[in-house]
Amino acid sequence: MNLSSLNSFSQNDRILIDANVLIYVYCPLNGRSYEGFISHYTDTLQKIGNAKSSVFVNSLIISEFINRWLRMDFSRTGLNDFKINFKRISKIL
DSSP, rough: OGGGGGGOOOOEEEEEOOOOHHHHHSOOOOOOOGGHHHHHHHHHHHHHHTTEEEEEHHHHHHHHHHHHHHHHHHHHHTTGGGTHHHHHHHHHO
C-alpha cells in the first residue's frame, strides 16, 4: 500500500475506526486547535461512506469513546476544582 491510497476507499475495504476518530467527529470539542482534526476525520468518514466500505468498531473502542466523552464532560462541570474524583463519582451514579 502506498501513501496516496490511504485517502481513497473502495467497497472492498474493511476499516476499523479508532476511538480518537469518534471523539473528534462526535464529541463537542472547543477550540481552533481541533478544527483541522475534525474536518479531516469528517471528510474521511464521508469518503468511506460514499465508497460503501465496511466500517467496524469493537466494544473496547466504544468503551474508550464513552469513557473519554464522560471525562471531558466532567471536566467542564468545574467539579474537578473541588478535588472530586471522577472514578468515585461514576460509581455513585
